[in-house]
Amino acid sequence: MMERLMKFAALGVAWIAWGCGSGNTAASDDAETEEEIVEQNLLYGIPADDYRIEHGEIAPGETMGRILNRYGVGAATVDRLDRAAKTDFPLDGIRAGNPYTVFIHEDSLNTPHLDYLVYERNASQYVVFGLHSVDSVSVTLGEKPVSVRRQKKQATIDSSLWGAIMREQMPYALAAELEEIYQWSIDFFGIQKGDAFTVVYDERIIDTTAVGIGRVWGAKFTHAGKDYYAIPFRQNNRIQYWDVNGGSLRKQLLKAPLKYSxxxxxxxxxxxxxxxxxxxxxxxxxxxxxxxxxxxxxxxxxxxxxxxxxxxxxxxxxxxxxxxxxxxxxxxxxxxxxxxxxxxxxxxxxxxxxxxxxxxxxxxxxxxxxxxxxxxxxxAPSEPAEPIAAQNRAAFEFVRDRIVAELDGEVSDSLRITQLDSIRIGQ
CATH class of the missing domain: 2.70.70.10 (Glucose Permease (Domain IIA))
Incomplete structure (x- = not known):
């Protein structure tokens, strides 16, 4: 059971178990054994249908020992689990407000037994505490799979970048990313009502919940009637953002040394x-x-x-x-x-x-x-950093044209830039 759990916990998603079907032994040598695919309902890598499942939330001042005691786990087992967890995740590392899930089975006398308690450290990481017997416990770290969804968002500014981000229900992290990208070009405390932006980015999804953003694939910020494009491109083994002419958005001087009123x-x-x-x-x-x-x-x-x-x-x-x-x-x-x-x-x-x-x-x-x-x-004039090198110009323009097309309109999936390593012209 332990070896199986370790494999499931590492994936954190539904696994497909393969079984052998009954073949016809009298068939020709070319006949192959049929395989039956059985999809199991797994939760944190554990076969959920085998258990009664309860969900809870760590209360203020609550300890793991107290939670386990409520489910009939004795002090000796809790102590053994505490010693086993020291390296990977100490039991006193739990935090109030974080969710947990328990997996309970009933024996032939209908007596409930706690087999697993899963504590969620954050939106993506969790810990599986296994209680296999009084003398056998385990601690396994797991991580939920993250999917990526490409997004294109637009907004017009009424008062501030953050205000526009919140009004349009975009990820808060997007405001910080745009400030980082444009910090040499735009004074975000000097932006005006009517300024606008369009941004293409990867949104990170766990289950059905958005948990942050990945790469920003391009942006256009209209400030005081001027369009400022940001095009990602790798040069000298580093991905940076560039304007449409191949000039680096990174300048010699920041626009301002602080966030001011x-x-x-x-x-x-x-x-x-x-x-x-x-x-x-x-x-x-x-x-x-x-x-x-x-x-x-x-x-x-x-x-x-x-x-x-x-x-x-x-x-x-x-x-x-x-x-x-x-x-x-x-x-x-x-x-x-x-x-x-x-x-x-x-x-x-x-x-x-x-x-x-x-x-x-x-x-x-x-x-x-x-x-x-x-x-x-x-x-103060601020000279840009090193521009796109001559030998990279064609590859940059290939990326730029597709990013600008996506920012300014709609493009097919085949024309979207989805990676910045090994760009091939005319791909």
């Missing part, structure tokens, strides 16, 4: 200082945001200054390629591991919004310098 002050050569009440240059952009909002490096670089910057409070400065320098002022604190001389990567957490120094409220004063001269962060 609003821009409270812009780049100016003569701004009335809110504290000192005199006109003086403000060579930065103030992003108003709650205290503790994460701040991220806008580009790869090296930390050249970390410390107290006078009126700028807690300050970081990072030197980037191309004689660029970025500054982050009024931080409440620095991220762990950030020190002068540290190398940081684009998008890495470097600090948190605060109101240190000469500040009237929590915000980030973000600054940029090129060749030592201050430039307006909102107008």
């Amino acid at each position: 609003r821009i409270s002050s812009r780049f100016s050569n003569a701004r009335l200082h809110p504290i000192y009440k005199v006109y003086r240059p403000h060579h930065g952009v103030d992003y108003a945001a709650p205290k503790g909002t994460p701040v991220r490096a806008v580009a790869d670089g090296v930390v050249t200054f970390k410390g107290w910057g006078g009126g700028g409070g807690n300050t970081l400065k990072i030197k980037h390629p191309g004689n660029m320098m970025s500054g982050y002022l009024h931080l409440s604190r620095f991220a762990k591991g950030i020190a002068q001389g540290s190398r940081v990567s684009q998008g890495q957490l470097i600090g948190y919004v605060g109101s240190t120094g000469a500040s009237t409220g929590p915000h980030l004063d973000f600054r940029l310098w090129r060749n030592g001269k201050p430039i307006d962060p909102l107008k």
